Amino acid sequence: MHQNNRVVSLIFLFLLLGMEWACKSSEEEPSKLDVSSTRIELEADGESKEVSISSNTAWSAHASANWINMTPSSGTGSQTVSIAALANTTPDSREAVVQIVAGSLQREIQVSQAAGKSHPSYYIPADQTEMREISSLELAPELGIGWNLGNSLEAIGGETAWGNPAVTKELIDAVKAAGFSAVRIPVAWSKFTDESSFTIDPAWAERVEEVVNYVLDNDLYAIINIHWDGGWMQPTYVAEDAVNARLEAMWVQIALHFRDYDDHLLFAGTNEVMVDGDYGQPTPEYRTVQNGYNQTFVNAVRGTGGRNAYRHLVVQSFNTNIDHAVDFMEMPVDEVKDRLMAEVHYYDPYEFALDADSPVSEWGANADNPSKTAGWGGEAYATGQFKKMKSHFVDKGIPVIVGEYGAISKTNLEDHAVYRAYYLEWITQAMLDQSLVPFYWDNGHTGNHGFGLFDRNNGEQVYPDLIDKITPSIN
The missing domain is CATH 2.60.40.10 (Immunoglobulins)
Known part of the structure; x- marks a missing residue:
């Protein structure tokens, strides 16, 4: 009995000593x-x-x-x-x-x-005042059916150099009354006070602005671009650096001049960029450089800040060709989400719609003389082309503007007028059916081989029947 008590005591003592040692070890362990x-x-x-x-x-x-x-x-x-x-x-x-x-x-x-983005001296902070929270895809239907003020402000040598009178508000009032909802204004901006720095003449910028205001004051949308302008925008490696420098310099000036306008004014960067005389499939060089021009345009406009940070911008496929758009077009990187549109043009079949020397005078399912048709480019072809743009762009959130389309008059061919009216009616509706935005090409010439719908001297409708075919919901 006593021996057992001694063993228990020893065990208890060892436990106490162990606990004391553990506490001391814990207290003495250094912080880590x-x-x-x-x-x-x-x-x-x-x-x-x-x-x-x-x-x-x-x-x-x-x-x-x-x-x-x-x-x-x-x-x-x-x-x-x-x-x-x-x-x-x-x-x-x-x-x-x-x-x-x-x-x-x-x-x-x-x-x-890392350093943040540095801004040029002309930059001002982004300003969304009067720039609605609306994507380009949502804006596109508001453009309705558009009309081109062709062969006027893009005329080389001056506004009246290609045979049209100076643009008047009376003309734009007539365009509005005819049922069009938007006006595309092609512009040649190479009217410089200093060609070495591509400084645009302020008087010319003010004249373009005056015409833009004719459009906007009529509650129409307006699109301004840099049009052919003498063809300086060649998409080659040799020309690339010089073109990018000039394109940036000119678009910065244009964007600054119109920076305070609301979202009823859109900018389109280029027009039908291609290598002169080469209508074939673009080489990797051509299409890479042309896609780069679209990026330069977007960067230049966004870099001015203000409302231009939210402006809807339009970029084109190579030579505005639908097949090239589907196969090769790369939309630019944009710091603003959902504010870009793609643009193509449509003049097919060429023999009927654009070739003044062609004897082709009939088009479509009602054509009854094979010798007077192009043999291609009928209704099914057109539908297929427009469906391509819808599936490759519109369905992916990128609206499509058909910035030019139409068919020249051939008053020398007695049966052409009927087929021309059918073509314009059918093609316009086919574009709308695929959620594309059509812009009829009007060059002001209303005689043989012209596209004109209005008398530009007074705004009177020269072809009211054709206008009815293009804008049937209004007229």
């Missing part, structure tokens, strides 16, 4: 604090990265700059911390320090962030 990285680099747009903290005690994190956030900012023991930076909107890179403190221990993490 380590971090998995002592330096991190973050992108300008607000990137975050994780850092592991290894500790056997409580710790807290503190940043030397208010553009850094830590989650969590304190804890006990080992843990992962997310270090995030707000977007850097300054043109300079920046650095800060995140300090991790655990008792008397400290560790530092150097944080650097």
Whole structure:
């Protein structure tokens, strides 16, 4: 009995000594604090990265700059911390320090962030005033059926150099009354006060603005572009650098001049860019350079800020060809979401719609003389082409403008007028059926081989029957 008590006492003593040793060991164990990285680099747009903290005690994190956030900012023991930076909107890179403190221990993490986007001197902050929260796909139906003010402001040598009178508000009033909802205004901007810097003559910019206001004052949409303009926009590697410099310089000036206009004014970057005389399939060089011109245009406009940060922009396929659009067109990268439209043109079949020397005078299912038809390009073909644009673009959120289409008059061929009326009615409706936006090409010439619908001297309708075919819902 006594011996057993002695054993129990000894065991109890050893337990007490063990507990005392364990407590002393715990008290004497030094604090530990380590971090998995002592330096991190973050992108300008607000990137975050994780850092592991290894500790056997409580710790807290503190940043030397208010553009850094830590989650969590304190804890006990080992843990992962997310270090995030707000977007850097300054043109300079920046650095800060995140300090991790655990008792008397400290560790530092150097944080650097890349420079934000630098803006040119003419840039002003984005301004969405009167720029509705509406995507280009939602805007497109509002354009309705459009009309082209052709062979006027894009005429080389001056507004009246290609046979049309100066544009008047009376003419645009007549276009509105005829049922059109939008006007595409082709412009040749190469009227310089300083050709070496591509400085556009202010008087010319003001004249273009005057015509734009004729359109907007009629509650119509307006699209302005850089048209053929002498053909300086060749899509070759040899011309690429010079064209990009000129394109950027000119679009910056245009965008600045019209920066305060609301979203009823759209910009279109180019027109029918191709290598002179080469109507074949574009080479990789041609299409790469042409796609690059679209990107230069978008960058130049967005870089002016203000309302142009939200403006709806129109970019074209190579030579505005539908097949080239489907096969080769790459939409530009845009910092603004859903504010781009694609543009193609349609003049098929060429022999009927555009070739003044062709004896082809009939088109469509009602054509009864094979010798007077093109033998291709009928209703089924047109439907197939328009369906391509719908499936490749519209159905993917990119609206499509058919910026030019039509059929010339052939008053020298007695049966052409009937088929021309049918063509314009059918083609217009076929485009609308595929959610495309048609813009009839009017060059002002109302005689043989012309596209004109109005007398540009007074705005009177020369072909009211054709206008009825194009805008049937209004007339």
